Amino acid sequence: MTQLLINALTSACLSLLISVSFWLIYATTRTFYITHAATITLGAYSCYWLTRQWGMPFPIAVLISIVVVATTFSAIDKVLFRGLRSAPFGWVGLVASIGLYVVLQNLISLRFGDETQVLHTTPIMEGQQIGDAFVSNSQILIVIISTFLFAGVVFLLENTKLGRAIRGVASNPDMCILLGIDKNLVIGWAIAIGSGLAATGGILSGLDSDINPMMGFRLLLNSVVVMIIGGASGIRCLPLAAIFLALAQHTTAYYLDAKWMDAVAFIILIVYLIWKPLGLGGRHFKKIEI
Amino acid sequence: MNSKRLILFILILVSIAGAIIFVRQQPDLSNKESRVQIGVLFPLTGDASSYGQKGKKAIELAVDDCNAREGSAGKKVTAIFEDSKGNPKDGVSAAQKLISVDKVPAIIGDALSSVTLPVAAVAEPNKVVLISPDSSAPALTHAGKYIYRIWPSDLVEGEAAAEFAVSRGFSKAAIFHLNNDYGNAIAEIFTKHFSNDGRKVVFNSSYQDTTTDWRAIVTPLASADADVVYVAGYYKDTAAILRTATELGIKAQFIGATAIEDENFIKLAGKASEGIVYPLASGFDAASTENTDSKIFVEAFKKRFGYDPGWMEAYSYDSFMLVCKAIASSNEGVTGTQIRDYLDGMGSYHGVTGDIKFDENGDVIRGVTIKTVKDGHFVPYPNKP
Amino acid sequence: MDYLLHLVVFVLIYGMVALSLNVASGFTQLISLAQAGFFGVGAYTSAILATQYGWPLWVDLPLGMMVAGVVALPVALVALRTVEDYFIICTMGMGVILFSVMNNWMELTRGPMGIPGIPAVSLFGHPLMEKWEWVLLAGLFYALVFWVAYNFKRSALGRILVGISEDEIFCQSLGKNVGLAKLQSFVLGAMLAAVPGALYAHYVSYIDPTSFTIHESIFVLSIIIVGGMGNLWGSLAAAAFMILVPEALRFVGLPSGVAANVRQMLYGAALILVIWLQQTKRSYP
Numbered sequence: 001m002t003q004l005l006i007n008a009l010t011s012a013c014l015s016l017l018i019s020v021s022f023w024l025i026y027a028t029t030r031t032f033y034i035t036h037a038a039t040i041t042l043g044a045y046s047c048y049w050l051t052r053q054w055g056m057p058f059p060i061a062v063l064i065s066i067v068v069v070a071t072t073f074s075a076i077d078k079v080l081f082r083g084l085r086s087a088p089f090g091w092v093g094l095v096a097s098i099g100l101y102v103v104l105q106n107l108i109s110l111r112f113g114d115e116t117q118v119l120h121t122t123p124i125m126e127g128q129q130i131g132d133a134f135v136s137n138s139q140i141l142i143v144i145i146s147t148f149l150f151a152g153v154v155f156l157l158e159n160t161k162l163g164r165a166i167r168g169v170a171s172n173p174d175m176c177i178l179l180g181i182d183k184n185l186v187i188g189w190a191i192a193i194g195s196g197l198a199a200t201g202g203i204l205s206g207l208d209s210d211i212n213p214m215m216g217f218r219l220l221l222n223s224v225v226v227m228i229i230g231g232a233s234g235i236r237c238l239p240l241a242a243i244f245l246a247l248a249q250h251t252t253a254y255y256l257d258a259k260w261m262d263a264v265a266f267i268i269l270i271v272y273l274i275w276k277p278l279g280l281g282g283r284h285f286k287k288i289e290i
Numbered sequence: 291m292n293s294k295r296l297i298l299f300i301l302i303l304v305s306i307a308g309a310i311i312f313v314r315q316q317p318d319l320s321n322k323e324s325r326v327q328i329g330v331l332f333p334l335t336g337d338a339s340s341y342g343q344k345g346k347k348a349i350e351l352a353v354d355d356c357n358a359r360e361g362s363a364g365k366k367v368t369a370i371f372e373d374s375k376g377n378p379k380d381g382v383s384a385a386q387k388l389i390s391v392d393k394v395p396a397i398i399g400d401a402l403s404s405v406t407l408p409v410a411a412v413a414e415p416n417k418v419v420l421i422s423p424d425s426s427a428p429a430l431t432h433a434g435k436y437i438y439r440i441w442p443s444d445l446v447e448g449e450a451a452a453e454f455a456v457s458r459g460f461s462k463a464a465i466f467h468l469n470n471d472y473g474n475a476i477a478e479i480f481t482k483h484f485s486n487d488g489r490k491v492v493f494n495s496s497y498q499d500t501t502t503d504w505r506a507i508v509t510p511l512a513s514a515d516a517d518v519v520y521v522a523g524y525y526k527d528t529a530a531i532l533r534t535a536t537e538l539g540i541k542a543q544f545i546g547a548t549a550i551e552d553e554n555f556i557k558l559a560g561k562a563s564e565g566i567v568y569p570l571a572s573g574f575d576a577a578s579t580e581n582t583d584s585k586i587f588v589e590a591f592k593k594r595f596g597y598d599p600g601w602m603e604a605y606s607y608d609s610f611m612l613v614c615k616a617i618a619s620s621n622e623g624v625t626g627t628q629i630r631d632y633l634d635g636m637g638s639y640h641g642v643t644g645d646i647k648f649d650e651n652g653d654v655i656r657g658v659t660i661k662t663v664k665d666g667h668f669v670p671y672p673n674k675p
Numbered sequence: 676m677d678y679l680l681h682l683v684v685f686v687l688i689y690g691m692v693a694l695s696l697n698v699a700s701g702f703t704q705l706i707s708l709a710q711a712g713f714f715g716v717g718a719y720t721s722a723i724l725a726t727q728y729g730w731p732l733w734v735d736l737p738l739g740m741m742v743a744g745v746v747a748l749p750v751a752l753v754a755l756r757t758v759e760d761y762f763i764i765c766t767m768g769m770g771v772i773l774f775s776v777m778n779n780w781m782e783l784t785r786g787p788m789g790i791p792g793i794p795a796v797s798l799f800g801h802p803l804m805e806k807w808e809w810v811l812l813a814g815l816f817y818a819l820v821f822w823v824a825y826n827f828k829r830s831a832l833g834r835i836l837v838g839i840s841e842d843e844i845f846c847q848s849l850g851k852n853v854g855l856a857k858l859q860s861f862v863l864g865a866m867l868a869a870v871p872g873a874l875y876a877h878y879v880s881y882i883d884p885t886s887f888t889i890h891e892s893i894f895v896l897s898i899i900i901v902g903g904m905g906n907l908w909g910s911l912a913a914a915a916f917m918i919l920v921p922e923a924l925r926f927v928g929l930p931s932g933v934a935a936n937v938r939q940m941l942y943g944a945a946l947i948l949v950i951w952l953q954q955t956k957r958s959y960p
Binding site for chain 2: 678681778781786787789791792806880881882885886935
């Protein structure tokens with residue numbers, strides 16, 4: 001039972017990290033940025049590449065990966081997606097982001113192969129014992145770093161000028177122009193930070209359960225569910241949503257069968273959308289209410 | 291560009307693509323020498339690529355050896371390699387290409403039972419011989435008259451694993467099995483042979499090959515109180531389970547399947563792999579010098595590829611050589627039916643993996659040895675006193 | 676030649692799925708990512724009935740359509756409560772659930788082991804084994820599906836759907852039952868997707884869940900985007916383009932190991948490209 005809780009907590013923390021990173025992009029661009037799945041995977045693989053191919057020490061590889069991924073995706077957004085944001089259909093950005101995801105994921109497959117690779121460089125050993133449960137080092141790392149980063153984002157949003165600008169763009173982009181906030185600059189920053197966080201998430205996940213080209217997509221689907229039920233209007237409820245989903249999934253795995261874990265996430269999402277089709281928080285975005 | 295022009299543009303592209311395909315389809319008339327094409331279906335990419343790449347190398351050697359020995363009879367062979375990617379859908383697609391386009395009389399493959407079985411369902415009605423070097427699913431026994439394998443059925447492997455557990459005095463077994471034809475089959479056989487005389491399987495969990503969250507799978511094991519754990523899967527998932535179990539502090543004897551004898555297993559599982567026990571169909575041992583054919587093969591392989599061949603290479607080699615012999619023995623054209631007749635009537639074939647003789651179902655009988663991992667190497671399990 | 680015919684059959688099959696997606700969501704511009712799931716429902720229903728009970732295509736295909744329709748109903752009822760990109764995410768989730776069922780409900784579908792040995796289609800006792808026979812059969816069904824889709828678009832219901840894509844509220848203000856229209860088109864689209872599903876099962880003789888994932892849905896979506904959403908004539912040309920061009924690459928010497936990845940990259944790139952081109956020349960009201 002304790003083990004179950006620890007596992008769920010770890011999943012929840014990882015999920016929270018990715019959800020927050022996804023939220024930053026969704027809130028500012030109003031697009032479900034599916035390419036984010038590739039961001040996660042790229043973070044993990046670039047770390048892998050730097051440590052394996054170039055023999056870099058792990059922490060330096062991590063830092064470089066995060067920075068490179070953050071800047072790359074910020075640039076990609078400027079080039080590719082900015083022109084699409086004024087489209088009349090809400091799905092244009094989403095579909096384009098799907099296309100980009102497919103391209104990037106296959107590039108990774110081409111370069112590194114479809115097989116699972118091992119990211120961690122430390123030997124496998126028994127975890128620390130807590131009661132009758134065991135916690136591995138990678139789990140501890142995930143929980144600590146995710147919590148720390150999440151707190152960092154909260155701080156950013158509440159107490160810094162950039163953070164307030166992000167919240168402004170998220171709640172009312174047109175108004176921001178009147179207030180002199182450069183929307184595109186804010187979006188650029190949001191994407192950079194979001195991508196950096198996603199890369200971190202990818203590396204953490206890779207340390208825990210190895211890497212393969214599809215790893216990002218799975219993590220992203222979970223996070224999308226968390227974000228929608230947590231409320232896309234702010235990040236306050238995300239931790240709750242993340243824990244709820246993780247508990248639901250792990251309990252299903254424990255008492256039923258692990259193969260239904262993915263379906264559980266989406267069943268929860270569907271149930272939620274039946275109940276509140278416009279998302280939590282009451283406030284909805286640009287959608288017209290029918 | 292309005293839609294009419296777009297359609298025209300697309301139609302032109304389609305015609306170009308079609309023309310390219312059509313042109314490439316024409317027989318290569320410049321090559322006067324006619325070669326018999328044998329299809330080879332292996333997982334060349336994907337999670338099982340380690341097996342496939344090894345098999346491919348062995349077959350390359352076999353092609354040359356075959357042409358050197360039997361080629362003087364006027365029939366040279368060449369192998370057409372296709373990638374099954376380790377999944378049944380691509381395997382069936384690739385097999386259909388080999389059968390309809392390349393018109394091969396025989397296919398060597400696949401390395402995975404889960405692919406071999408559906409491919410057999412395609413090969414059989416098309417009268418194409420299918421020889422698998424290592425597929426062990428019991429269902430293959432009755433897969434068809436054109437279906438052969440030179441690895442013993444899992445009935446043997448699963449039994450050996452269960453017998454080992456019994457002989458060690460374990461009474462409560464846990465099973466993790468990969469949810470496919472292979473995993474399900476050996477798990478069932480293990481259960482059947484283990485569960486009597488008060489022994490029970492206390493925990494049985496299946497997992498998909500796409501699993502990423504191993505902790506969710508392995509965690510329930512901690513409270514199951516088993517003294518032996520049987521993992522019926524391939525090396526990647528067995529390694530992940532071992533690793534997770536170690537991190538969760540689970541101490542039990544682990545038994546694996548033959549599929550784990552692959553150096554990637556040690557790489558992925560690290561120290562967690564120490565002590566795992568597994569059965570291996572006997573017949574090939576690179577270090578042994580008793581089988582002279584085997585010795586020649588090992589030396590030739592090592593010279594060409596730079597490392598000692600393992601079971602996958604040896605069995606792939608023998609599979610191809612069997613087809614080679616069948617082709618050489620024919621006086622007329624080479625067809626699947628002719629190869630099948632040869633294999634059925636050939637008596638015993640002495641290959642690098644020992645003696646091969648097919649029974650009426652296209653199965654072989656072989657013994658099994660028990661091996662283990664010690665200090666990062668695969669070694670025979672020390673015999674009980 | 677055989678291989679080219681084999682590809683043509685695939686083009687026709689996926690062309691039909693594209694047509695069905697156009698019916699389900701192309702006219703209304705409500706993007707659905709669940710279509711591969713319905714394609715799969717048709718395939719699995721047909722496969723199970725054929726292998727378990729020996730029923731021929733003429734029976735299992737209509738049954739497949741009915742099952743797909745029944746499955747689509749609750750999916751539509753839920754999904755259509757959401758709007759625009761939430762709708763896409765919802766259908767994506769539905770697609771994942773459908774896939775999970777196909778992959779995990781072992782007793783029914785044999786899960787990842789798939790269903791092998793699906794018998795060939797027999798016409799008056801003569802089994803269809805030749806590729807050109809299949810081209811004719813698939814072509815016949817394509818024409819049928821096209822006829823249905825075409826008349827649907829031209830019908831009153833179809834016109835409502837096009838109206839929805841332009842201005843949903845205005846349509847509603849004209850007294851049109853918008854919700855019912857969306858529901859009907861979605862369910863009809865799912866039923867039409869079952870047709871190529873059944874054909875696919877009998878043609879390939881082996882099916883497993885990996886043919887019906889979200890990635891397949893994305894593939895079908897890219898076909899109709901490249902061909903033009905709601906553009907029925909474009910569906911076939913786009914399907915041909917998306918299937919044949921990557922295949923041609925295989926013959927230009929690309930090793931088979933990378934062919935699949937390159938093919939997928941082409942889909943992704945085509946998607947981005949077409950969206951870009953369409954957006955930059957679209958005129959906004």
